[in-house]
Amino acid sequence: MAAAVRARLPILYHYLPTPVPYKPALELQERLHQLQLATRRRQSHSQNSSLNEEGNKTHPDILLLLQHRPVYTGGRRQQQWTDELELEQKRLQHLGADWVPTARGGETTFHGPGQIVAYPLFDLGRMSRSIRCYIDDLQSIMQQHVTITHRISTTPSSLTGVFVTPTSKIGSIGVQVRHRLTTHGLSLNITPEPLAWFDQVVACGLPGVRQTSIGAELGREVRIENEIAPLVERFGRGFQREMRPVLEDEEPEVYAMIRELEILGENAGPWLSGPLLSPPTS
Amino acid sequence: MASSRFYSHNPKKYTLDHEWVSLDSETLLATISITHYAQSSLGDVVFVELPKVGDEVKAGEQIGAVESVKAASDIYAPISGVIEEVNSALDQQPSLLNKFPEGDGWLCKIRAANPDEMEILMTPEAYKEHCET
Numbered sequence: 362m363a364a365a366v367r368a369r370l371p372i373l374y375h376y377l378p379t380p381v382p383y384k385p386a387l388e389l390q391e392r393l394h395q396l397q398l399a400t401r402r403r404q405s406h407s408q409n410s411s412l413n414e415e416g417n418k419t420h421p422d423i424l425l426l427l428q429h430r431p432v433y434t435g436g437r438r439q440q441q442w443t444d445e446l447e448l449e450q451k452r453l454q455h456l457g458a459d460w461v462p463t464a465r466g467g468e469t470t471f472h473g474p475g476q477i478v479a480y481p482l483f484d485l486g487r488m489s490r491s492i493r494c495y496i497d498d499l500q501s502i503m504q505q506h507v508t509i510t511h512r513i514s515t516t517p518s519s520l521t522g523v524f525v526t527p528t529s530k531i532g533s534i535g536v537q538v539r540h541r542l543t544t545h546g547l548s549l550n551i552t553p554e555p556l557a558w559f560d561q562v563v564a565c566g567l568p569g570v571r572q573t574s575i576g577a578e579l580g581r582e583v584r585i586e587n588e589i590a591p592l593v594e595r596f597g598r599g600f601q602r603e604m605r606p607v608l609e610d611e612e613p614e615v616y617a618m619i620r621e622l623e624i625l626g627e628n629a630g631p632w633l634s635g636p637l638l639s640p641p642t643s
Numbered sequence: 644m645a646s647s648r649f650y651s652h653n654p655k656k657y658t659l660d661h662e663w664v665s666l667d668s669e670t671l672l673a674t675i676s677i678t679h680y681a682q683s684s685l686g687d688v689v690f691v692e693l694p695k696v697g698d699e700v701k702a703g704e705q706i707g708a709v710e711s712v713k714a715a716s717d718i719y720a721p722i723s724g725v726i727e728e729v730n731s732a733l734d735q736q737p738s739l740l741n742k743f744p745e746g747d748g749w750l751c752k753i754r755a756a757n758p759d760e761m762e763i764l765m766t767p768e769a770y771k772e773h774c775e776t
Contacts, residue, residue: 437715456687464708466715517744520738521713521759538716548679582649 372596373612376589380474381626383432383461389622390544393423393482393615397542412415421612424596426589429472430632431458432560436467447624454634456561465545467535468566471570473536473604475554477588479546486541496521496534499547502599503532510591513578529573535564550574551585557635558614656761657708657770664721664747671755673722680774682744691733691740694751698726702760707750709740724753724759729742
């Protein structure tokens with residue numbers, strides 16, 4: 362009975378239409394993660410009482426879809442501060458982007474307008490999915506979006522991520538798992554805007570691999586807004602769950618936290634559409 | 644020294660987060676790593692983040708991480724104490740965690756501050772059941 366109830370739980374999703382700064386978005390993920398963890402712990406402490414009882418609410422799985430303002434991020438292996446890293450951070454900041462170290466898997470990457478970032482905040486334990494399967498699931502969702510929705514052919518690779526050719530990559534993955542709860546996720550280039558930024562770094566530790574985008578492959582303009590519905594549907598199919606928007610009435614706390622970030626994005630003003638390629642000589 | 648390679652004298656206890664701990668009741672040194680179940684869930688380990696020798700940790704606190712392909716999973720201290728030793732072989736050979744998670748792939752040794760904390764951890768039988776549900 363309990364398993365059937367869990368299986369029917371929808372994944373709650375939200376799309377933030379205006380690009381948001383990275384650090385507050387990382388904080389939002391952290392707050393939602395803490396909320397999920399606290400709710401799960403409260404629930405397991407009162408397991409003997411009825412599931413429907415007030416105050417014994419289960420934690421939702423959440424999917425955030427958004428774009429960032431231009432930012433380079435490092436992976437877990439790059440957390441230790443070195444002189445080399447400090448120089449690299451300065452160089453990238455001169456290009457007009459932020460640089461943020463993170464605790465996810467993977468190495469350096471770029472996020473910015475024109476690229477969809479998906480943050481699935483899921484309970485893998487409740488889904489009975491291994492971490493390895495979860496990474497495969499994310500990869501299939503992206504790959505199917507590229508090949509089925511857009512009819513762009515991809516090439517199989519022993520590396521994680523989605524490749525259009527062995528040397529051009531369109532989608533990347535990097536996640537963190539704590540107590541079986543996921544943060545971070547995937548990024549998929551939609552318009553060509555992120556590509557010049559990517560050219561400034563060796564992304565994912567793969568020299569010789571360049572990034573491409575759906576727009577660049579199709580040779581025509583694509584709009585981010587049109588990608589959201591098909592991507593959400595792919596998540597639903599991939600994880601065999603109903604997808605429902607985060608509603609203020611149903612999840613006031615979650616909704617308020619997301620809305621806070623959304624407003625930050627709306628008030629942040631215009632962003633740089635490409636790297637500043639002549640850094641000040643000092 | 645050679646005897647330190649054998650952990651089986653001390654029964655293992657397990658956490659909900661799939662770590663195991665084996666406490667030597669004489670020296671109060673507890674050896675810690677992740678379970679076979681945990682390593683199989685991760686896939687190939689490419690990097691292990693270890694705690695620092697001398698760090699004081701509380702039960703449940705994050706003490707390191709294991710990175711498998713594109714996923715970094717945090718590891719938590721099963722019991723409280725001071726980090727006495729870390730398995731630096733994992734720096735060069737992170738795959739030891741896949742091959743011998745419950746032996747040569749140990750992560751660190753903690754000098755137990757409160758050995759009674761072992762009591763609330765899962766027995767092998769309880770852990771087996773935890774993995775199956």
